[in-house]
Amino acid sequence: MVHSFVGNLGHLLIIVAFVSSILAAATYFFASSDNPLKANEWRLFARMSFFVHAVAVFATVYCLFHIISNYYYEYHYPWKVSDRNLPFIYKISSLWQDQEGSFLLWIFWDMVLGLVIIFTNKYWEAPVMTIFALVQAFLTSMILGVVIPGINLKIGSDPFILLRDVFYSDEIFRLNPNFVPADGTGLNPLLQNYWMAIHPPTLFLGFATTLVPFAYCIAGLWKKRYTEWIRPALPWSLFSAVTLGTGILMGGYWAYETLNFEGFWNWDPVENASLVPWLTLVASYHTMIAYRNSTTALKTAVILIVVTFILVLYSTFLTRSGVLGDASVHSFTDLGLSGQLLIYLLAFMVLSVFLIIIRWKDIPAGGKEVSTYSREFWIFMGATTLCLMAFQVIVATSIPVFNEIIEWFGGIGNIAAPSDPASFYSSKQLWFAIFLAIFSGTGQFFWWKKMEKEKLKAALTYPFVITLVLAGLVIVVAKVKDFSYILLLTASIYSAIANGSILIKLLRSNINLAGGSIAHIGIAMMLIGILFSTGYSKVVSINKSGLKIFADVEEEFNLENIVLFLNQSQKMEPYDLTYKGRRLDVKGVPGYVDFNDLGPTEDRTKAIALDDISVNGKVYANKGDTVKIHPENIYFQVDYVDKRGKNFSLFPRMQINESMGNVSSPDIKRYLTKDLYTHLNYAPYLTPEDQVEWSDPETHTVKLGQRFFINDFVTILDKVERVENVAELGLNESDLAVRASISIFSNEGKYTIEPLYIIRERMLGRVPETLQELGIQIIFSKIDPQTNEFTFEVRTTQRDFIVLKAVQKPGINVLWTGTMVMILGFIIAIRRRYREFIKMRNKGTEL
């Protein structure tokens, strides 16, 4: 049955949200009038419009969730992003899995922020909300899904479109228009991860909050209140920076844990597009803080806030218009929204540039000029460095856009992105980071007190000496040799020490002012963490056998991977490694369960326990029980024993992922000073096409105690005896069973295999016995009582093995700890700036 009501309702609600946002924009515009009577009249109407908008947006989200959680797969969206087996939390995260939903998430956050503004700020409400409602109108138009009759122009792509309207040409819908698929195609298993459940909402909240300072800034220019907008906007700028920054880092942490590129940042265009606005955003609030004492800071703040917001729109355009196309793995497929996105981008660009130009001369240039011994100078240097960092990233990321522009003018755009992005970006960003660390360290000395040349020298002496001693120590101990690394390390330590010395002073006086120095310590730690974990990441899985692993791969692969055969110990300095076999994740059972203890069922998400499943003495499932599994995730248990005899197991994962190919995820052993990062680069028998292939049988007819060779291994038939208790084998009393015991001597030691000769109901049963460690299968096929000879059919195969890479990442914990410290610093700073705003607002001295 097609549940058309909820979809129609959802679509209607989107239209209501769109119309009400336009109405709110218009009415708030009139409510911004300087005539208080007129303003009051309009304000009520405007608020009503925005409340209607808020309710409509909320209800739209609910409708979308409704069709996902009730498995209405007659709709395209839930069919595409979810399935019946999805846990509740991922049903929520499948809401924003695709383009339409992520726009909806963005709209939702903007709506919430709008309500907060309405309830916290009376004076700025009308002009700020005019901008808000205008942005909402543009955003809701992206999911409008309305075709303008006559010109056949489709505006937006709505999430309530029916599957049959998408695949209208498919045979199935021609035969039966009411066909509903039994299940959805599911959420990409890679994204079924707790970080992926919170990363997008955080990131989108970060994007959404850039609107607040922008709206304040534009409102300030518009209402000619050139300085008053800064105080209410400042806590929002800080909030935006910490949210966006946290969102970006969560994505990085997810990538580090889940993907196998051995890092947290890949310089992918989509990642870059989120980093660039963050850099300018951070630069913008630094200049906002400095505006009182500098002629240029106010104007710079205005420009940077506008630039940040435009960059957010630009990055949306980059990732969603299809312009990146083949340049990024992240980017969404083109929904035909590129025109709309471009209009959105250009509209706000033209509007803000126009407003800045006509107001430019009126923006007050009070205060004094910047001197080298003022904090403004250092803030400027820092902000400039941040902007240059952003510039370097955005220029290279925009290469596909340049091509489009060249083509648009009739030229041939044939520039391609740098072929090695990691070294291209990091080699330049490293130098900017050095300056950033120096500026953030020195600037703090001017933060709380004016400084003269002499005083500065005195204040800097101790931090300087401590820095040099500490940096020297680290350089020697960690053997840092690269010149640029030495500089970055020293600069970062300097920043941490300098900010630390300020922090100690502030701890004694006023902790509320310590946000800046704490955040800067966090940044310095992050730089140190990035430097070591990236610059001194070391491959420990060095192939010392002198043998190539595969003939057809790059040399590096053969040198930096080791092969582990099942149950055979191998040395990897400073560990002994043993691959113990494949494991599956069974629902409700802690840890992992042996692959061989689980048998398949018709439903691929369920398995039969072939043995009791117990962990630490507690039985979770009995033999024959059906258990729930995650069939796409296969874990490979690798046991590590270190030099001191301490052992631990890692479970790197291979994910059989239809949409992404097989994805290898690492397992990480975390030490205090380093991470041991282990992932697989190859494992056989993962796909249906790639099954265990046995050789043609080879027949051996031998006598008791005779030596023969299987796969070049010396083999002896030790004994042959009748099995007395045949019932144990599930046979009847009248059946016959004979067990042979064969010893095989491989390089690693002796293995025993015991094939059975069975006559069941007078029929010969051929029961293959497998020795997985050696990849040998034996069938006991004949007994000749006359000659006392026994015949065995032997088949061999490739032994189960894995190709593993292990990388040591020193200092990565410094990065994660630094992140926490930075977030803490931001929170303290936001609290301080928000209190200032409330105090001034309640006093009535400022707006």
Add this chain to the structure above:
Amino acid sequence: MRRQVLLQRLRPSEKLQARCKGNDYNKQRKVPSDNKNYDKRMKKSHIFLLIVIAIAVGVVISTAGDASSYVNFKTAREMKDRGDDNMVHVVGELKKDDQGRIVGITPGENRLSFSFIMVDDHQQEQLVVYKKPMPTDFTKSEKVVVVGNYHNETFVADKILLKCPSKYEETQIQAN
């Protein structure tokens, strides 16, 4: 005259303000020398601006220098013959037979590598070797971009980027 008197009368409180605001007061009194400083500072900010512009230009130049380019196989060959080992991007399609079936894909022994025949925009066919597993949807792709360079007669791709059909065509509903 009156103004001067007023100013003089204001002086004490002004002094107080000046103390609060740091050296504003001193600055006001030393107008000539401050002007000189002001000029210097203007120069300083000009120098600063010049440095920033220089860095920005440097960034653009280095980007242009490190950027790769889209070429066809003929140009890629010529570049290699000239001794230019830089990686290039080549856009093309997979070779297809008359029925539109893809031909020329040879998977490596462990599916860790594969080779295929690509036809560039100038209809030149080229054997391309990729020493990594085949990307998903490779055979479904409309267009293929290979990033790499020539090693003797084969083009060795370091990266493969795919242009896949838009989402409304990518899946077919399976009746079940």
